[in-house]
Amino acid sequence: MATIGDVARAAGVSLSTVSYVISGKRPISQPTRERVERAIRELAFHPHAGAQALASARSNVIALMVPFRPGINVAIIMEFVAGVVTAARTFDHDVLLLTEEDVQEIDRVAARSLADAVIVMDVESEDPRLPSLRALDRPAVLIGVPEDTSGLACVDLDFAAAGRLATRTLIDAGHTHIALIGASRERFARRANYAVRMRDGVVEQAARSGLEVHVLPCDPTYAGGSDVLARLLTDHPDVTGLVVHNEAALAGIVDALDRAGRPVPSGMSVVAINVANIAEGLRRPVDSITVPGHDIGRIAVQMAMARLEQDGPGETRLVAPTLTPHGSVAPPA
Amino acid sequence: MATIGDVARAAGVSLSTVSYVISGKRPISQPTRERVERAIRELAFHPHAGAQALASARSNVIALMVPFRPGINVAIIMEFVAGVVTAARTFDHDVLLLTEEDVQEIDRVAARSLADAVIVMDVESEDPRLPSLRALDRPAVLIGVPEDTSGLACVDLDFAAAGRLATRTLIDAGHTHIALIGASRERFARRANYAVRMRDGVVEQAARSGLEVHVLPCDPTYAGGSDVLARLLTDHPDVTGLVVHNEAALAGIVDALDRAGRPVPSGMSVVAINVANIAEGLRRPVDSITVPGHDIGRIAVQMAMARLEQDGPGETRLVAPTLTPHGSVAPPA
DNA sequence: GAGAGAATTCGAAGCGCTTCGATACCGTGC
DNA sequence: GCACGGTATCGAAGCGCTTCGAATTCTCTC
The missing domain is CATH 1.10.260.40 (lambda repressor-like DNA-binding domains)
Known part of the structure; x- marks a missing residue:
């Protein structure tokens, strides 16, 4: 060498x-x-990376804490990761992978000067890592928005706006009976700030038009989607517009609508929130608000880099949602 | 500090x-x-990591090259990654993430002494990275088996054995008309050594019993599974045993069998090869040979560490398949 | 009780780079 | 012709650790 x-x-x-x-x-x-x-x-x-790090007190490495617990949506995780790595390389940085969701890992990486900054994914409302992240002696950026964001740098999709946008799309098309098929009950209960924000956006937008929304939790599986849809058609047959915030169930829902003689969009209008490239793989494509995982990853890196230049105050950046139409919304019959 | x-x-x-x-x-x-x-x-x-690396000529970092191209099976990728990171930590190493599938990235990381060893995932039969990996001045471990393994350290599931095991299971139950629903046509054609090895295992085992196997490529989607199954039932109604090596299509196949009045297992016996936790989420659980992503990741790390101690000759480690029964194989009607 | 040998600990060099102050060199203006 | 302000380059110190040989202390043995 x-x-x-x-x-x-x-x-x-x-x-x-x-x-x-x-x-x-x-x-x-x-x-x-x-x-x-x-x-x-x-x-x-x-x-020599080590020599540079030693002499300059900069490792040119970003630590990225990725959730690996079961039940996580791997597709979106991978998109975040890819976005982070790609963006990091444009700043001449590499990415170190942390998986144990362990506060000590963050501290270790910082104390050893292994990384200049930390990006933490999938932050919950009351995340146990928050105190450490606040106290960290280097920039930390959270993907996801906890309850108390003071002193933190956060970035996420604006799920409330996404909920409003999806709902407005249905209302503008003339729908007055709307349901939200959302995350699993367990997700709603435990963490998943984003699920709650999304739901609130849907409910709020409907309320502005004097409408109520049926909210149905749903297992994240094909069968879960079919089952919830069957129940919906029985309990609330008057529903003509559906917001789906449950990726894995989407195909099951769409297929079940077909079988029930309520095909998309003539029998039911559907707007979904999901990762890219899911909506197109369906039997019937669905209007989608895609979670811009790549962009969010990039923004997280940019925020980290900016804070490396000059430390700033807490800041939460919510990325505006975009809806890509695929002809799954039509006026009610 | x-x-x-x-x-x-x-x-x-x-x-x-x-x-x-x-x-x-x-x-x-x-x-x-x-x-x-x-x-x-x-x-x-x-x-201080950098100081240690400088003084000891060891960074205690493993570089991991992860495929991010579209169409990849993210679930299994994540399992590999988790396995690698977990194992690396037990050896007091961290993991640096590389995504650009670019030979230069490997060289850069090596030349900068950023990593002591490299693990490369999803290696194709004629992978363009092979020459660089052979010439690398530090241990490299491939997950996946290329055509020519000389001078390389490789690890993977023994897909041929998996194919044989799945087929033998069906034959032992009395099935004489067997089909393999495999990877997409494009995967067979282009890279995907594992798809070929799997198929050969199935065909070979069947041949030992004097049987032939219908091999059907299949799009990796729910609909793809349903469609291929419909075609199978039309073209070869006598088939009673199915080997499925297509994760994303599995649910579509199982559901389509249900609808066609050929439910698993009374109407059709099914053995699948997939990542963990898929088989259980189905309407009808399916006997599964799971790809032990976590184990393979761990073995890759162990091989890298061993080669760091003492460089060895090329070596290919194939992990034996295990079949977990879920009652989806029954004697033919 | 002295010397040999083993068991511990110390000191200094060096890993490859960054960075600060200093030096060398240039053309200007008077 | 000389002091001057710039500009381009150099030299050396130091980042925090590992490691080798040397020094020290301890333990036996005779």
Whole structure:
């Protein structure tokens, strides 16, 4: 492995000059710069990460804490992760993966100066990691919005706005009997701030038009969707507009509507919130508000980088939802 | 941040003594060790990762290259990743995430001494990364088995054995007309060594009993499963035993069998190969050979660590399949 | 009780890089 | 021709740790 000293010798300059060429922190004359760059190329020189970290007190690594507990929506997780890694690379940073959802892991990585910043995914309303994150001596960005955001940097989809948007879409099409098929009961109860925010957005928007919404929790499976839909058609046959916030159940719901003689969109209008590329794989495509996992990951990195430059106050960034129509909303029969 | 010097002062010993207490590379007397350990605890000392890496030429980091291209089975990917990270931590290593499936990324991470070893997932038969991996100056472990394994360390499920096991299970139950619903046509064609190995295992085992197998490629969707099954029942109504190697289509297949009046297992015996926790979520549970993602990830780490100790020759480790019965195989009607 | 040998601990060099102050060199203006 | 302000480059210190050889202390043995 070539060292910076080898480069300096090859280019006939001092060690520090090479360093300044690489970092750009001091002006270097055109000819010298070129000689150095040529030497770097010819020796295939890459600075030793550890040495850089030691001398500069910067590791150029972001730690990313990913949830691996069962029942999590892996597709969206992967999208976040991909977004974070891609964005990190554009800032010349790498990503270190943490999985144990253990406060100590965060502290360890910080104390060892393994990472300059931390991004934590899937933050719950009352997340046990919050105190540590607040006390951390380096930037932390949360994906998800806890109950108390003071002193924290958070980013997420604006689920309330998504709920309002989905509902408004149905109401604008003329629907007056609307239901929300949401997350599982257990998710509503335990954590899942986003499920609650989403529901509140739906309910609020409906209330503005003087409407009530039937809210049905739903198991995150194909069968769960079919079952809940069957129940809905029995209990509330007058419902003509459906907001679905349950990815895994969506196919089951759509297929069950077909079988029940209430096909989308003539028999039932449907708007879904889901990750990208799900809506298109269905028998009948569905108007979708996609969770922009890639964008959220990127924004999280940007926030972390900004805070690395200059520490800022707490801040919550909610990404506005976008609805992609697929012809699944029609006026009620 | 406390340094090793602070610890030394607090414990009244020299710097190197502290280092030896931590690494255990030289004997330290009981009393001194205790004083040092106490100081470490009280100062909450964690060694600076960069300094350690610089001085010891070991970063204690494993680079993990994860595929993020669309159409990949995210569930199994996540299981691998979780297995790798968990195992790495037991070896006191962290995991650095690489996503760009770019040979240069591997070289960069190696040249910068960011990682001691590399684990590459989802290796194709003729993977473009193979030359670089062979030439790498540090251990590389592949998850997946390429065409030419010379000089490489590989680990994967023994898909051929899985195919044989699934088929034998059906044959032992008395089935003589067997079909394999496999990966998508595109997967068979392009990469996906595992799909081919699996198919060959099925065909070989059937041939031993003088049977032929109908092989049907299948889109990895619920609808894809339903559609292929419908076609199967039309073209080959005599088939009574099914091997399914297509996770996403499995639910569609099982449900379609139900609707066609050929419920599992009385109307059709089914054995599936899939990730854990899929088989149980079905309307009718299905005998499953689960891909032990967690184990494979762990083995990959173990192989990398072993090669870090002492470089060895190329080696391919195939994990034996296990079948978990769920009552989906019965004698033919 | 002295010397040999083993058991511990210490000191210093060095890993490869960044960064600060200092030096060398340039053209200007008077 | 000389002091001056810039600009481009150099040198050396230091980041926090590991590791090797040397020094010290302890334990026996005769």
